[in-house]
Amino acid sequence: MRKKIVAGNWKMNLTFDEGRQLLNELRLLRLDDDKVEVIVAPPSLYLSQFSFTNSNTLSLAAQNCHDKPSGAYTGEQSAAMLASLKIGYCILGHSERRSMFHESDEWVADKVMACFAEGVSPILCCGETLAEREAGRHFDVITKQLTTVFKRMDKKQAAYMIIAYEPVWAIGTGVTASSDQAQEMHAFIRSLISTELGREEAEEMRILYGGSVKGSNAKELFDQSDVDGGLVGGASLDFSSFKDIIDAI
Numbered sequence: 001m002r003k004k005i006v007a008g009n010w011k012m013n014l015t016f017d018e019g020r021q022l023l024n025e026l027r028l029l030r031l032d033d034d035k036v037e038v039i040v041a042p043p044s045l046y047l048s049q050f051s052f053t054n055s056n057t058l059s060l061a062a063q064n065c066h067d068k069p070s071g072a073y074t075g076e077q078s079a080a081m082l083a084s085l086k087i088g089y090c091i092l093g094h095s096e097r098r099s100m101f102h103e104s105d106e107w108v109a110d111k112v113m114a115c116f117a118e119g120v121s122p123i124l125c126c127g128e129t130l131a132e133r134e135a136g137r138h139f140d141v142i143t144k145q146l147t148t149v150f151k152r153m154d155k156k157q158a159a160y161m162i163i164a165y166e167p168v169w170a171i172g173t174g175v176t177a178s179s180d181q182a183q184e185m186h187a188f189i190r191s192l193i194s195t196e197l198g199r200e201e202a203e204e205m206r207i208l209y210g211g212s213v214k215g216s217n218a219k220e221l222f223d224q225s226d227v228d229g230g231l232v233g234g235a236s237l238d239f240s241s242f243k244d245i246i247d248a249i
């Protein structure tokens with residue numbers, strides 16, 4: 001059985017003290033190690049100071065990294081640097097990075113490969129815009145975003161990969177995909193993994209849903225057979241709203 005994940009992406013939010021307090025509260029949760037893993041992605045500036053967080057049920061993620069191991073890339077951080085801090089996960093290809101920072105599918109694939117090389121698990125985001133869904137192109141968009149990466153992977157790497165399906169129209173808008181829409185796309189993604197990487201790999205890979213997840217809709221989403229948890233933005237910034245989502249597992 002796939003262990004569920006609830007991951008919180010703080011984006012560029014919370015002061016250091018606010019973040020530390022939130023992590024201290026999360027650390028006190030008694031979570032069932034066999035059932036759920038919580039991952040928190042604070043601003044990278046805080047990662048080294050927050051390493052006290054790491055436990056069996058609570059881990060840290062970076063929100064992005066560069067594809068090169070080192071060099072003249074002002075303002076960037078490498079997967080090797082994350083590994084040197086024992087950061088186990090890195091969110092890659094978030095729609096905000098794709099749209100605001102012009103990250104192409106190929107560049108995201110380079111970053112994924114850099115993470116694999118350093119033993120950092122990528123949380124690879126994919127998702128279509130509203131215009132793409134309305135034009136009936138959502139399956140094509142997801143296929144391109146994911147196969148660009150899958151084509152470069154081997155079966156062993158698949159065991160360390162996590163996918164997050166995040167329809168752009170649902171991110172930070174308060175509009176959530178219905179549980180049927182989420183399940184339909186997650187099942188599609190799982191069949192894509194099966195074709196590109198293998199059936200067993202598809203069975204084992206966790207596929208998270210992201211886009212306005214909150215306590216009131218989390219259970220219905222997480223109960224879908226191909227939804228293995230959530231990637232949460234806004235509702236991860238407050239202990240009680242994030243806890244409500246974790247409790248829905």
Ligand code: PEP
Binds near residue numbers: 009233
């Ligand atoms: C996100 O940006 O990954 C996200 C899912 O945000 P929100 O939960 O705020 O929609």
